[in-house]
Amino acid sequence: MGERREKLDIIKDILEAIRDKGGTIKPTHLLYKSNLSHDSMKRYVSELIEKEMMQEKEDKEAKKYLITNKGLKFLTDYQQIKDFTESFGF
Amino acid sequence: MIVLLNGPYWFRGADVFFGLIYILVTLMIAALSYKAYKLTEEKKYSYFSIAFLFLGISYLIYSVTNGILITHVSGMLNNVLNSFDYAFLIYMFLTFVAYIILLIITLKIEQKKVMLLLFALAFLFMLFSYQHYLKFHLVSFIFLFFLTHQFYTNYLEKKNRNAKLVFTAFYLLTCAQIFFIAITYSLLFYVLAASLQLVGFMLLAYMFMRINYGRTKGEA
Numbered sequence: 001m002g003e004r005r006e007k008l009d010i011i012k013d014i015l016e017a018i019r020d021k022g023g024t025i026k027p028t029h030l031l032y033k034s035n036l037s038h039d040s041m042k043r044y045v046s047e048l049i050e051k052e053m054m055q056e057k058e059d060k061e062a063k064k065y066l067i068t069n070k071g072l073k074f075l076t077d078y079q080q081i082k083d084f085t086e087s088f089g090f
Numbered sequence: 091m092i093v094l095l096n097g098p099y100w101f102r103g104a105d106v107f108f109g110l111i112y113i114l115v116t117l118m119i120a121a122l123s124y125k126a127y128k129l130t131e132e133k134k135y136s137y138f139s140i141a142f143l144f145l146g147i148s149y150l151i152y153s154v155t156n157g158i159l160i161t162h163v164s165g166m167l168n169n170v171l172n173s174f175d176y177a178f179l180i181y182m183f184l185t186f187v188a189y190i191i192l193l194i195i196t197l198k199i200e201q202k203k204v205m206l207l208l209f210a211l212a213f214l215f216m217l218f219s220y221q222h223y224l225k226f227h228l229v230s231f232i233f234l235f236f237l238t239h240q241f242y243t244n245y246l247e248k249k250n251r252n253a254k255l256v257f258t259a260f261y262l263l264t265c266a267q268i269f270f271i272a273i274t275y276s277l278l279f280y281v282l283a284a285s286l287q288l289v290g291f292m293l294l295a296y297m298f299m300r301i302n303y304g305r306t307k308g309e310a
Binding site (some may be wrong): 087 | 122123125126129130131132134138195196198240241243244247248250252253255256297300301302
């Protein structure tokens with residue numbers, strides 16, 4: 001069994017999934033990629049939308065999620081913060 | 091009596107310079123932790139940032155006071171400082187608060203009663219102490235010992251070079267406290283303690299550079 005993911009890792013996985021799909025992703029695809037339960041994913045998505053790291057867009061076809069510049073910045077800074085956290089172990 | 095001026099005469103001034111390095115390193119770590127807080131909004135990062143900010147301010151007070159005493163900028167100010175141990179008390183206070191916050195975060199202490207107990211014991215010890223210098227280093231040794239042990243456990247778990255640097259840095263800071271206490275036997279121990287402390291902070295600075303400016307490929 002794998003280690004429990006930290007919140008920081010989950011956010012990174014969600015944003016990375018959107019980025020790797022070219023900046024937009026369907027909710028079902030995100031659910032699969034993020035490896036979260038439906039409820040957990042909804043909670044994280046709401047939080048990330050609130051933090052302006054991603055946006056929700058609804059067109060004729062379906063609902064989609066977009067990564068914002070702030071979300072892309074998070075991915076750049078993620079490794080730095082991850083290294084920092086691991087160095088001190090908190 | 092003010093107890094800031096220690097060590098051999100020829101060494102005076104060197105530790106003021108060392109202090110400037112400590113300030114720089116602690117503030118850099120505080121800034122990085124604050125950046126982590128802004129990014130994640132997790133409180134542990136803000137507390138960690140505050141702890142290092144307090145350490146930075148405490149070293150600032152220590153260095154400025156020492157600098158004033160060495161250069162004799164103002165005779166009157168020297169008298170005030172010699173009459174009261176205010177500067178050292180503030181230095182002690184900020185350092186203890188910083189160490190306790192670091193302990194709370196790294197040991198993941200969640201019970202408020204335990205937190206209060208730690209603060210209460212440290213402050214009672216600080217207020218009702220006549221040998222401020224010795225007791226400060228003794229209490230610092232205890233706090234740093236537990237922090238070092240925790241960083242060692244973290245290193246064993248993560249097995250990466252940054253964790254090793256943090257553990258080694260805190261190990262040296264802990265050892266430095268022993269030599270600060272040993273100055274009653276020889277003033278040269280002060281030089282050894284200050285040098286160990288300097289190396290400890292240089293290692294933390296190196297760790298900071300590795301995190302900020304990249305690391306070797308394939309390395310954890």
